[in-house]
Amino acid sequence: METDGTPALKRAQPLRPLHRRAGGFAETSGRTRHGRSVGGDEFAFVCSDAEATASALGERMVVCLKEPFKVDGSTIRLGASVGIAVAMAGDLSAPRLADELFKSADIALYGAKADGGGNVRVFEQSMLERIHARQSMKQELGGALERGELSLAYQPLLDLDSGRVRGFEALLRWSHTTRGNVSPAEFIPLAEETGLIVEMGDWVLETACRQALLWPEEISVAVNVSAVQFRSDSLPEAVACVLARSGLVPGRLELEITESVLLQDSEHNMRILHALKDLGVGIALDDFGTGFSSLSYLRLFPFDKLKLDRSFVEDIGQSTSSEAIIRAAGEMGRALSMVTTAEGVETAEQLEWLRANGWSQAQGYHIGRPSGAPSVWGMFRD
Numbered sequence: 001m002e003t004d005g006t007p008a009l010k011r012a013q014p015l016r017p018l019h020r021r022a023g024g025f026a027e028t029s030g031r032t033r034h035g036r037s038v039g040g041d042e043f044a045f046v047c048s049d050a051e052a053t054a055s056a057l058g059e060r061m062v063v064c065l066k067e068p069f070k071v072d073g074s075t076i077r078l079g080a081s082v083g084i085a086v087a088m089a090g091d092l093s094a095p096r097l098a099d100e101l102f103k104s105a106d107i108a109l110y111g112a113k114a115d116g117g118g119n120v121r122v123f124e125q126s127m128l129e130r131i132h133a134r135q136s137m138k139q140e141l142g143g144a145l146e147r148g149e150l151s152l153a154y155q156p157l158l159d160l161d162s163g164r165v166r167g168f169e170a171l172l173r174w175s176h177t178t179r180g181n182v183s184p185a186e187f188i189p190l191a192e193e194t195g196l197i198v199e200m201g202d203w204v205l206e207t208a209c210r211q212a213l214l215w216p217e218e219i220s221v222a223v224n225v226s227a228v229q230f231r232s233d234s235l236p237e238a239v240a241c242v243l244a245r246s247g248l249v250p251g252r253l254e255l256e257i258t259e260s261v262l263l264q265d266s267e268h269n270m271r272i273l274h275a276l277k278d279l280g281v282g283i284a285l286d287d288f289g290t291g292f293s294s295l296s297y298l299r300l301f302p303f304d305k306l307k308l309d310r311s312f313v314e315d316i317g318q319s320t321s322s323e324a325i326i327r328a329a330g331e332m333g334r335a336l337s338m339v340t341t342a343e344g345v346e347t348a349e350q351l352e353w354l355r356a357n358g359w360s361q362a363q364g365y366h367i368g369r370p371s372g373a374p375s376v377w378g379m380f381r382d
Contacts, residue, residue, distance in 0.1 A: 044102065058082035058120035066118070083109025085123040107131065138190050140176065145203060149175055152207055153370035157222070157341065158362045160355045165379075167220035167254070169363065170208040171370050172200065192228050201229045202238060209246035209253060211373045216380055222254040222284065227261045231268070236275035243279070250280030256307065258286045262297055273301050284341075288329065298336060306333040310344020310364070316353050323353075330359050 047054050065080040085104035108123040115121070144150050154168035174182040191197040205223050212221040229235055243250055255276060262269050277283055284305035285297065289312055297303075308329055315322035326342070333340035342354050345364030354362055 044105075054084050054086070055120055055122060058084055062118055062120060079118050081109055081112035081117050082120040083107065083112055083123065084120065104128070134190070137179075137182075137187065138194055140179075141174070141187055141190055141196060142194070144174055144176070145200060147177075149177070150200065150203065151175065151372065152204065152211070153372060154211075154221075154376045155363060155370040156368040157220075158367045160351075160359060160362055165368075166218070166361070167222060168212075168215075168376060169222040169256070170204060170224075172204055173370075188226075192226055195228065197226045197228045198232070201226055202242075205239065205242050206246065209242055209248040211376075212248055212252060213246060214373075214377055217249075217252070219380075220252045220254055220282070221248075222256050224256045224258075224286070225261070227258075230257065230261045230272060233268075233272070235272055236279060239276060239281065240279055243281075251282070254282035254284055254305065256284045256286040259288065259290055269297075270301065277302070287343075289325070298332070302336075303338055305339040305341055306336075307341045307343055307363075313342050313344045313350055313354075313364070314346070316350045326354075326359075327357055330357060333360075334358065 045057070047057065059082075061082055062080050065078060068075045068077050070076075083105045085101045085108060087101050104123040107127050108121040111127055112119040112121040121127075151173050153171045153173050155171060156165045157167040157169065158164070159166040172184060172188070174184075174187050176182050188197070191200055208221050208223050212219070215221075225235070232238075239253075239255070243253065257273075273283060282304040283301075284307055285303045286307045287309045288306050289309045298306075306329065308326065312322050312326050312329075316326070330340050339360045340358075341361040341363060342350075342359050343363050345351050345354065345362040345366050347366055350364075351362055351366055
């Protein structure tokens with residue numbers, strides 16, 4: 001079992017009340033034999049009960065630790081996640097098997113926390129298989145760039161006034177020799193976790209800028225900036241160097257920054273945003289509507305573009321509440337002199353609704369699917 005509070009909170013507060021409450025399970029949980037702390041906020045329990053009973057105990061732990069703590073007059077709210085591993089009778093006689101049991105419980109705990117915390121998970125062999133597969137993919141991703149397995153696909157951005165394509169968003173793709181096409185939803189988080197996203201992000205930026213030089217001068221290219229890249233003070237310098245090497249006019253480059261990137265360290269965020277803006281590149285607030293800090297940043301920083309998350313667009317024609325939010329977001333963007341772009345447009349009806357309600361741009365499969373650089377260049381030659 002491990003608590004789900006933020007690390008800063010857990011470090012800052014005394015843990016004795018937590019130890020007392022968790023330790024009480026060892027005395028009141030039926031046939032539980034041992035219960036002790038194995039780390040500041042992590043506890044291990046050894047039970048002689050059946051799996052169902054152990055799961056019920058885990059659920060009780062989660063419920064119990066939801067209750068607030070009083071520490072030095074302050075109310076502390078945490079929570080807990082529980083991982084359970086089950087051994088057959090006699091298995092614990094070998095120290096090696098006991099160690100494996102503990103590791104299995106830890107893997108189940110990781111799964112419980114990955115599901116959002118406040119959960120109980122029982123170890124299954126498939127959990128270990130997923131971890132091994134993840135580690136294997138991490139190793140293979142490390143050499144993907146060197147092996148030439150990474151490429152860029154470009155999705156068009158349609159100007160709704162003129163009906164013409166005015167730009168493309170560069171999207172990273174990984175074509176593995178044996179795995180085939182790996183979903184960005186799988187490998188991008190791994191790249192961020194390992195730090196590979198910095199090298200890969202530099203390659204994406206350089207490649208996109210060089211390929212955009214082959215397009216007409218009025219066509220822009222948009223590149224996503226990850227949270228890991230954005231935390232680096234050297235990001236503005238890296239962008240400036242790429243622009244200088246490639247020869248691309250800064251105004252043709254747009255950097256897309258998601259709301260989630262801006263959730264922490266406002267002072268650093270504002271410094272980086274202004275440094276990028278000073279280069280002359282466009283700054284877009286991506287996935288608008290999915291985070292918590294958007295309105296504050298719209299007030300503090302002059303974004304060039306607002307990109308509405310696709311989850312709202314898919315509700316057009318189905319939810320009057322979503323349509324009201326889309327109208328309000330569009331009006332706000334126009335009032336702030338921003339280009340307003342709707343993502344995830346997949347039907348003609350959605351496109352016409354956005355046009356009728358004053359949105360500037362649309363992006364999605366109805367406009368065009370992502371395609372390689374040769375296909376994009378072919379559009380302009382034709």
